[in-house]
Structure formats: structure tokens, C-alpha cells
Amino acid sequence: MTQDLSQFSMRDLFRIEAEAQAEALTTALLALDKDPMRADQIEASMRAAHSLKGAARIVEIHAGVTIAHAMEDLFVLAQQHGTQLDHDRIDVLLRGVDLLLSFARSPDLESGSRDGAWQAEADRFVLELNQPPGEGTRPPAPAPVSEPAPVSMPVPMPAMDETSSIPGSTDRALRVSAENLNRLLDLAGESLVESRWLGPFGQSLQRLKRLQLEAATALESLRALLPAQLLDERAQIALDKAQQRLLECRQHLSQRLGELETTDHQATTLAHRLYDQALAIRMRPFSDGIAAYPRMVRNIARELGKKVRLEIIGERTLVDRDILDRLDAPLGHLLRNALDHGIENPGERLSAGKAEEGVVRLEASHRAGTLQITVSDDGRGVDLEQIRQTVIARNLASPDTAGKLSPHELLEFLFLPGFSMKGEVTVISGRGVGLDVVQEMVRQVRGLVRVTSELGEGTRFKLELPLTLSVVRSLIVEIGGEPYAFPFAHIVRAIKIAGDQVKTVEGRQHFSLDGQLVGLVGAHQVLGCAPADNAEDELRVVVVGSPGAMYGLVVERFLGGRELVVQPLDPRLGKIKDISAAALMEDGSPLLIIDVEDIIRSMEKLSSADQLAQVGRKSAGRQEERRKRVLVVDDSLTVRELQRKLLDHHGYEVEVAVDGMDGWNALRNGRFDLLISDIDMPRLDGIELVHRIRQDADLKSLPVMIVSYKDRAEDRQRGLDAGADYYLTKGSFQDDTLINAVVDLIGEAAV
Incomplete structure (x- = not known):
């Protein structure tokens, strides 16, 4: 298919071309930074620089031509004469990439008002690049990048599929706003719900068909019971006509029912396809949001005097666009922490029997219906005793309480705002800002973050996030005769337990799960429902919380798992206690989605006030x-x-x-x-x-x-x-x- 680019000006196209080629050039330069003799990466760099030069010449951005031409010449020398691309020259080349991107993204690109200033910057770049190695003053080492460089589309280009926006692609590029895309998904979700209405309607017609059959049978019985002599000719004709009409109605209804079943199947299938396609449009590969991280890791590692290799796994994992955008700052914080706090200096690593080069791993995958992202390192790990002493020194807990904290509980302190174990503040870290941002972002998208660490072996942060913000995979339960949804991402376990497994300790009911005591609370009490009469010995329990602080919510029934299209509540209603949003079942009936963190706080409040009611069999007296x-x-x-x-x-x-x-x-x-x-x-x-x-x-x-x-x-x-x-x-x-x-x-x- 020929791509329709008539809607873009030539300078718009240059912006698009610069975005794509700069990303390719950066990737190749980072590879050459590790192995300067890789011929394939030199060739890739030369092609990218050549393409940038040609694009800049077409739109008459002479400063861009100057920079790209100087880069291309250097790559030719490296390819044909073995010119060494050392770390310093890679630094200069990367700054050249930044200059080209700044030209392309500048609001002054159309007017050309900054052409003179840009040319002066380009000339300075050429002087730095052509300076022989080891002579004169080398360019300063790059400053650490505190935030990943933006890799999104330039401002004039609204949200679109990035792979289709590169000239030469076989797909058409269309202007689609994020708001319209979200609305499309909402409408697709509504169509999925509406398609289910034909099923109940068909069932009602089936009942009508059965009633017609009963009517026909009744007429036959009436004819058999009445002697023929009691029915005159007019009555016989009327009875025959009634039977004939019933037969015609049944035949007509049978035909229409067959057509309705076909239409129902087609409508449901089409609605599913529409919804799946609308959801797929929102998804982007994980690689789209992490293009800046390899360079950021390289720059920070050089600033700290460390040798670090960034490994990225799962680049093709699909991520919701909104979630991918929100991941930018949290992942940047986690990577900087890994470099500054986790990875040791080369000498320290060699002394510990490790390789001189540290490894930071960033991984994305889909597991159990969730998006799981991990950031791990093979560094020094977290000193739990140091955390304990910091907690005591900052009066966050008494010495007796701090001494009893488990490793999991100690690691949770890392997420407190302002909590840091570094003695000095640097441009990279030390102010205790970062991990609280990570946790806040994860909570906003209804996810979880967990941290594990082993001293001397490394640290691992694991983010469990929903696949999309528009759909949540949930367990549907019945509480007080009404359906409610618990997001799977916040459920530890959903189990049935026998009544004799419930033990009472100090007036509170518990049961044992994997060696831990889990407090039992009636979901009807937390939500204010009338309790159901539980005549069964089994209790159905939804376990929520975290290790060491888990609660079991007793519900009436498990109704199964479903993917729900999230419908936000009217903001004028304010925050509804224990409820986060609403959704529609497939039959169109509404239900509420539980705010698990809020309901945990409600249970803790009831527990601290000693107001928890007993769960189990209840008297049916109130039912009367x-x-x-x-x-x-x-x-x-x-x-x-x-x-x-x-x-x-x-x-x-x-x-x-x-x-x-x-x-x-x-x-x-x-x-x-x-x-x-x-x-x-x-x-x-x-x-x-x-x-x-x-x-x-x-x-x-x-x-x-x-x-x-x-x-x-x-x-x-x-x-x-x-x-x-x-x-x-x-x-x-x-x-x-x-x-x-x-x-x-x-x-x-x-x-």
C-alpha cells in the first residue's frame, strides 16, 4: 500500500525522519562504545548519518547537513582506515545526535529564525569531532542524564502508530488523538456489552414458543374432551382456525429464532473482534518507551566510574500506551538507583570475586494476565541492618519494634518519601526522592511493586501492572446478594476453607495459609451489607494484603473471573468508600469494583476498634x-x-x-x-x-x-x-x- 503523506509538510517529514534515524544512530553508537570494531554497527551508523544529511539538505537545514556530513566522514574513516571510535569520540557523536534532534523538534524549524545560531553550534561540533585523540583539550565528560530523553513523536504530530509514521513504511499514517482512541475503546466495550442483549431476548422467544406449544396441546385436549355433537359447525371451524394459527405462529417463530441465533452469534463475534482490535491499537511494544535508557545508563556509569552493561529482555512485549507513558519516570528512578546504590566500583567487584562489569537487567513480560516488569542488578544488595538503624535514627519506629521487623517490612521503608541511606547528596541520588514516585505510579494504575534483595548478590524490583487501564481482569463475587469485582492483581488467593479450619485467637477469627495466620472478616460487615444466612460449613474467602498483614474477606459466592471494561464513577460523587470504579456485566447489569487498598484500611480500622463480627453460620431469624x-x-x-x-x-x-x-x-x-x-x-x-x-x-x-x-x-x-x-x-x-x-x-x- 502506498503511504499517504500529503497531509505533512516537508519539515514535518524531516521531524519524523530525524526521530527514526536518531534512534537508529544512538543504538549503533552505544554498541560501538562497547566494541569499536563492530563493522555492522559502523555501517549502520554511516547509513543513518547519510540519511540524516540528505533529509536536512532537502529542507535546507544547513547546520544539520554540516553535523551529519562530519559524522558520515568519521564513520567512513573508521570503516576504511580503522580510525578508533573511543569513548570520548562516542560522547561527541551522541551530542551531535542531540543537536540534530533539537533542530528537528524546535518550534523555530519552520521559520528558520535560528539558522545562524544553529550553524555556529554545528561548527563547534565539527571542531570537537575532528580533534585528534590525545591532543589538545578533550571535550568534557557528559553530565549524567537525570531523566530519559523524550522519544515520543514531535509536538505537531498527534498520537499515532510510530512504526507507520516512518517514511518508507507500507502502512498509512493517520492523525488520531489519544482522546479519540480512548473513546473508540470505550465504545467498543459498550458494543461488547450490548451484543449480549440478544441472548436473553432469544430466551424469551423460546419461552413464547413453549407457551404456544402448551396452547396447541390444550386445544387438542379440549377437542378430545368435548363430544363432537356438542360442537356445531361454527365452533369446529373456529377451533380448526385457532389450531392452524398456532401452527403458523410456531413455524414463523421457529424461523425467526434461527435467524436471531445467527444474528446473535455474528453480533457477538463482531463485537469481540472490534473490541480486540480497538484494544490492540492502544498497545505499543515495550521498546518504544525505553529507547533512552541504554544511553542514560552509559552516561551515569561513566560519571560514577563504573562499568555497567544494561540487558533488556522482552522488548516486543506489548504495553498499554497510557501505562507505557507513565512508566518513564519510575523506570528511570529504578535504573539510577541500581547504578548508584547497587552496582559496585570495579575494584570493589573484583575484591568480591565478581566480574569487573556489573549487569543491570530490565525485563518485561506477560504473566497470569498482568504486565510484569523487573529491574534487577547483581550489585551489593541492600543492607537490612543499615535500614533498621536508619529507621531508628529517624524515629520511624522504636528500637524494640525495629528489631522485630521482617526483611519484607524493612524493605518497605525504602518507599517512604524522603527515605535515603546515603550520607551525601549527589546529582544522581541521595535526597530520598524516587522510590515513593515508583510506588505512587504503580498504585495509580492499580498495580503492585515488590522488592527483594540479598546482601552481596543484588536487588530486584518487580512491578505487577494491569495489561491495560481500560480493562481489568477481576474475580466476581457475591456479597449481600450483589456482584462485586476484585482485581486479580490485588488478590493473594481465593480459596474455600472448612469451618473447622477457623480458629479464634484473643476473640478474633483466623485461619492458617502457608504457615501464616490470616484474619477473617465478613465482607458484608466492611461494605455495610445485610449478612447472608450461611448454611454451609465451607467459607469462601478472598485473601488480600501483603505477607505479615493479610486479611481474608468472607464472601457468599465465587461467580468466576471476567475481563471488565472500567467505567469511572461520576467525579461529582466524590470518593466512594471501598469502591474504585464501576463496570457492566455481559448481560448489562452493573457492578462495583472494589478498591482493595481502601478496603484493607477499612478492615484495619474495624480491627483496631475491636469491632469485627464473627463469620460463619448465622441465624435466619432476621430473614423473617x-x-x-x-x-x-x-x-x-x-x-x-x-x-x-x-x-x-x-x-x-x-x-x-x-x-x-x-x-x-x-x-x-x-x-x-x-x-x-x-x-x-x-x-x-x-x-x-x-x-x-x-x-x-x-x-x-x-x-x-x-x-x-x-x-x-x-x-x-x-x-x-x-x-x-x-x-x-x-x-x-x-x-x-x-x-x-x-x-x-x-x-x-x-x-
Whole structure:
């Protein structure tokens, strides 16, 4: 396929060409830094420099031509005459690459206003490059790179597939914004959910088919039971016609059902393909985000006087674009820490019986449905006793407590802001800033970070991240009769345990898992649900937390694992306790995704206050109590479901209506103890609904609460004047205000 580049100016194309060739040139120079005689890398460097020279000449960037031509000449000398490309010359060449990139990315590229200044820089570069080795003043050693150089597309080029943006590629390059790409994935996820609606519809038609069969059978039975003489000719004709119509309906319905099943299969398959393709567009190879790291490692190692080899494994591993962008700073911190804290000086390594050259390894892979990234080194490792003494010196723990801390607990202190064991501050490290940034980024994307170390052998940081931020692989469980999702990345284990495995220690229930005691907590208690009557001896437990601080949440049922399209909650609702987001099941029913870190804090709070209830068999006595009924009327699915779950968790029986008219019909056909209504709704708004209630003889005494985003005094007065008993703003959902208001109006849930 011919690539359509007509939308780009020639200087836009130069930016693209410079990005691609500079990356190739940098890779080749770093390889030559380790082995100056590699002919293939000299050839690759010469080709890249030649391409850059030609591109710069076409767009009349003369400074770029000067730099690229000088580079090309040097590579020809190295190739034909064996000119040595030592470390200093590699430094100068890399600075030349930086100059070319700065020209290409400059906002002044189009105007040419800086051509004179650029040419002066190019001339200085040529003088440095042509200076004979060992004569005169050598260029200064490169300063350590504190952050990886950006390798993203230049500013004028919106987000696109980088491999398709290089001239000569067989793919077309299209301008696609990240926002549009995210919206495409959201719509693909919604189409996947919507495609599942045909299944239940087909099942309802199957039930209709069975009813028709029962009707036909009933007519046959009626004909057999009635003597022929009791049926006159008109009755016989009517009966025959009814049987014929039923037969035709059954045949027609059978044909339509076959077509529906085919359509259902095609729609579901197409929705899956669409979603998979939309998700694939968001994925980029891991190598796209780490191009700057080899050079960064080389520069820092030279600054520190160390010999280090960076090994990268899994460069082709696909990573979500958003996650890859967020990994930039954390991985840079981990690599700098490995170089400064981990890898020893050559003399120290030789004394320890190690190779003079240290190894830092960066690895990416997909395992168990997660993206796993590790940064490890074969350096000196972490001195746990030094951490212990630092903890005591900074009053982070008493000497007695610090003396009892396990290796895992001690290593966790490394992630505290400002925590450092270096005595002096350098341009590379020593301020204690870095690892807290790593942990914060990992938490933001619902991941985990773990560190292990062995003194004298090295240190290993392992990041477990979701494959994408738009989809989360989760375990679906039932709590209080409602489905909830636990992200797999935060689950230690999901198991069933027998009742006799539960032991009570100092009034608290535990069970043993891999030699560790795990505290048991009823999930219904943490979330405020009515407890289910557990008539089984087995308990279903979701284990969360970390070694030494694990909790087992007792749920009612395991419903299986699913990939869920994450739907953020309306930000106006504030932070919902123990909940991170929402999602839709394949049948379209909503569920909430548990915020595992938040729910762990809730369990710790209950435990410290000695408020944990016992889990296990419960009396069914409460099941016989009548629960008060509440009707929730709101046109927002998110708000409607949030209110329903909140009320249901506190024991109320809840029905929902999608607008005022739907709510009015529900009130006239059912008995309710309370109405909770929004104001702005289609067909019939909340104010008019309240007016109708107050004018109805049977409903006028019904307690009414208005819950609205409108929080002005005149809005509140308008609702109360209409006859509402309570006016509440939706921003209050983050606390117990709604439940307290309900209790004030109608009392506790049970009658």
C-alpha cells in the first residue's frame, strides 16, 4: 500500500525522519562504545548519518547537513582506515545526535529564525569531532542524564502508530488523538456489552414458543374432551382456525429464532473482534518507551566510574500506551538507583570475586494476565541492618519494634518519601526522592511493586501492572446478594476453607495459609451489607494484603473471573468508600469494583476498634423480618445503582425507576415506605412528581426525599415547597448523610 503523506509538510517529514534515524544512530553508537570494531554497527551508523544529511539538505537545514556530513566522514574513516571510535569520540557523536534532534523538534524549524545560531553550534561540533585523540583539550565528560530523553513523536504530530509514521513504511499514517482512541475503546466495550442483549431476548422467544406449544396441546385436549355433537359447525371451524394459527405462529417463530441465533452469534463475534482490535491499537511494544535508557545508563556509569552493561529482555512485549507513558519516570528512578546504590566500583567487584562489569537487567513480560516488569542488578544488595538503624535514627519506629521487623517490612521503608541511606547528596541520588514516585505510579494504575534483595548478590524490583487501564481482569463475587469485582492483581488467593479450619485467637477469627495466620472478616460487615444466612460449613474467602498483614474477606459466592471494561464513577460523587470504579456485566447489569487498598484500611480500622463480627453460620431469624421498601427514581444509571446498593446494604428493600413517569406508575402499583427522587428527569420531573403525590389521597402521606446536584438555596426551597420532606445534594454520598436522612424519615430498615 502506498503511504499517504500529503497531509505533512516537508519539515514535518524531516521531524519524523530525524526521530527514526536518531534512534537508529544512538543504538549503533552505544554498541560501538562497547566494541569499536563492530563493522555492522559502523555501517549502520554511516547509513543513518547519510540519511540524516540528505533529509536536512532537502529542507535546507544547513547546520544539520554540516553535523551529519562530519559524522558520515568519521564513520567512513573508521570503516576504511580503522580510525578508533573511543569513548570520548562516542560522547561527541551522541551530542551531535542531540543537536540534530533539537533542530528537528524546535518550534523555530519552520521559520528558520535560528539558522545562524544553529550553524555556529554545528561548527563547534565539527571542531570537537575532528580533534585528534590525545591532543589538545578533550571535550568534557557528559553530565549524567537525570531523566530519559523524550522519544515520543514531535509536538505537531498527534498520537499515532510510530512504526507507520516512518517514511518508507507500507502502512498509512493517520492523525488520531489519544482522546479519540480512548473513546473508540470505550465504545467498543459498550458494543461488547450490548451484543449480549440478544441472548436473553432469544430466551424469551423460546419461552413464547413453549407457551404456544402448551396452547396447541390444550386445544387438542379440549377437542378430545368435548363430544363432537356438542360442537356445531361454527365452533369446529373456529377451533380448526385457532389450531392452524398456532401452527403458523410456531413455524414463523421457529424461523425467526434461527435467524436471531445467527444474528446473535455474528453480533457477538463482531463485537469481540472490534473490541480486540480497538484494544490492540492502544498497545505499543515495550521498546518504544525505553529507547533512552541504554544511553542514560552509559552516561551515569561513566560519571560514577563504573562499568555497567544494561540487558533488556522482552522488548516486543506489548504495553498499554497510557501505562507505557507513565512508566518513564519510575523506570528511570529504578535504573539510577541500581547504578548508584547497587552496582559496585570495579575494584570493589573484583575484591568480591565478581566480574569487573556489573549487569543491570530490565525485563518485561506477560504473566497470569498482568504486565510484569523487573529491574534487577547483581550489585551489593541492600543492607537490612543499615535500614533498621536508619529507621531508628529517624524515629520511624522504636528500637524494640525495629528489631522485630521482617526483611519484607524493612524493605518497605525504602518507599517512604524522603527515605535515603546515603550520607551525601549527589546529582544522581541521595535526597530520598524516587522510590515513593515508583510506588505512587504503580498504585495509580492499580498495580503492585515488590522488592527483594540479598546482601552481596543484588536487588530486584518487580512491578505487577494491569495489561491495560481500560480493562481489568477481576474475580466476581457475591456479597449481600450483589456482584462485586476484585482485581486479580490485588488478590493473594481465593480459596474455600472448612469451618473447622477457623480458629479464634484473643476473640478474633483466623485461619492458617502457608504457615501464616490470616484474619477473617465478613465482607458484608466492611461494605455495610445485610449478612447472608450461611448454611454451609465451607467459607469462601478472598485473601488480600501483603505477607505479615493479610486479611481474608468472607464472601457468599465465587461467580468466576471476567475481563471488565472500567467505567469511572461520576467525579461529582466524590470518593466512594471501598469502591474504585464501576463496570457492566455481559448481560448489562452493573457492578462495583472494589478498591482493595481502601478496603484493607477499612478492615484495619474495624480491627483496631475491636469491632469485627464473627463469620460463619448465622441465624435466619432476621430473614423473617419485613424490610422497609424504598423507591429510587433517577435517570442516571450510576446514581440510581449507587443509591440502590447503599440502601440495600443497610437492609432496605429497594426498587428503582428510570424517570418521573416510571416512578409515578410504580407508586400507584406498589406499596413503599419512602420515595427518593431526582429533580431533572425526562417525561416527568421530580417537582411535578412530588406535586402528584401530595394531591393523591392514597400517597399524600408518603415520605419524600429529593436528592439533586442542585445545591442553591432557591432550588432547595422549591423542592420543599413542592412537598418534599428532605432535600439532599448528591455530593453527600461520600459519607453517611443519605442513610442518616433515611433513618430520620422512616427509621431502621427492619420493621
